[in-house]
Amino acid sequence: MGEMTIQWYPGHMTKTRRMMEADLKLVDAVCELVDARIPMASRNPDIDAICGNKPRLIILNRIDMADPQMTKAWTDYFRSKGMEVVCTDCKSRKGINSFVPAVRRLLAEKLQRYAAKGQLGRPLKLMIVGIPNVGKSTFINQIAGRKGAKAENRPGVTRGKQWVTVDQGLLLLDTPGILWPKFEDPQVGLKIAYTGAVKDDVYDMEELACSLMEHLWKIYPDALRQRYQIEASPEAKGWELLELAAARRGFLLARGELNTERMARVLLEEYRSTKLGRFSLEQPPKEGAHDDRADD
Numbered sequence: 001m002g003e004m005t006i007q008w009y010p011g012h013m014t015k016t017r018r019m020m021e022a023d024l025k026l027v028d029a030v031c032e033l034v035d036a037r038i039p040m041a042s043r044n045p046d047i048d049a050i051c052g053n054k055p056r057l058i059i060l061n062r063i064d065m066a067d068p069q070m071t072k073a074w075t076d077y078f079r080s081k082g083m084e085v086v087c088t089d090c091k092s093r094k095g096i097n098s099f100v101p102a103v104r105r106l107l108a109e110k111l112q113r114y115a116a117k118g119q120l121g122r123p124l125k126l127m128i129v130g131i132p133n134v135g136k137s138t139f140i141n142q143i144a145g146r147k148g149a150k151a152e153n154r155p156g157v158t159r160g161k162q163w164v165t166v167d168q169g170l171l172l173l174d175t176p177g178i179l180w181p182k183f184e185d186p187q188v189g190l191k192i193a194y195t196g197a198v199k200d201d202v203y204d205m206e207e208l209a210c211s212l213m214e215h216l217w218k219i220y221p222d223a224l225r226q227r228y229q230i231e232a233s234p235e236a237k238g239w240e241l242l243e244l245a246a247a248r249r250g251f252l253l254a255r256g257e258l259n260t261e262r263m264a265r266v267l268l269e270e271y272r273s274t275k276l277g278r279f280s281l282e283q284p285p286k287e288g289a290h291d292d293r294a295d296d
């Protein structure tokens with residue numbers, strides 16, 4: 001398991017940026033993997049600044065776990081920002097074959113320039129980046145048709161740069177760039193924890209489950225109603241919902257108290273395994289939300 005422990009220390013960002021800048025010089029484009037369920041929280045907050053004008057491709061990964069409608073909305077959103085988007089399920093290989101064509105679209109001008117100079121075989125070079133556990137190693141292995149390589153969850157980027165051939169004309173940096181999410185934002189930490197990408201000892205299980213329950217009750221109430229047979233007001237708090245579900249499941253302690261800890265584990269497990277459903281926890285920002293005063 002590629003779980004990450006939460007750690008943040010000053011100077012880290014500078015180091016990541018410095019190492020990435022070195023790798024950036026070697027590549028034509030940056031391909032960033034994000035978790036389709038939380039495409040914002042699973043991004044590095046500095047990635048746009050670090051990448052500057054480098055062509056960018058977003059890989060919305062784990063689409064098998066995300067809400068298909070939300071994945072579509074996120075695809076449109078990133079495209080509206082001028083990025084190419086590929087949606088993948090690296091476990092089943094779904095979407096993997098659309099990667100190479102997307103890279104060629106993204107770098108079409110560069111390919112034309114190479115062709116004009118007679119450099120037809122000149123390869124395009126790419127790097128894959130993303131936060132720990134987002135699926136980078138699995139993606140690289142699928143794209144390159146190999147098995148077993150595993151990225152270490154260490155900050156910074158590649159050591160001893162090696163290239164993997166993906167296709168005639170396409171090379172990937174062998175080791176993905178590992179970036180950190182915006183952990184100083186508590187909401188970001190929680191969302192990443194819901195997905196199981198951080199070690200479960202970082203958060204209190206019951207508190208984590210309560211806040212997930214409350215979140216889901218706002219956006220997918222019918223799924224909770226159906227699976228746990230609960231009913232409550234739209235403003236119900238996470239604790240109330242967790243207790244209702246524990247009661248319905250008959251999770252009791254010896255003295256007859258509700259075993260909310262067991263219910264917390266069940267909820268997290270059922271969310272993470274998609275038994276509860278395919279739920280995305282973030283929607284794209286509404287375009288123009290910041291431009292309201294433009295006409296004033």
Ligand code: G4P
Nearest residue numbers: 001002061062088089090091132133134135136137138151
């Ligand atoms: P990393 O290099 O970015 O740290 O991530 P890695 O590829 O190790 O992937 C982390 C986990 O996520 C792996 O599961 C991997 O199989 C799984 N995964 C990657 N992409 C997808 C996807 O599109 N859909 C689903 N459902 N899972 C994905 P693991 O539990 O560590 O191992 P295993 O269960 O595959 O044995």
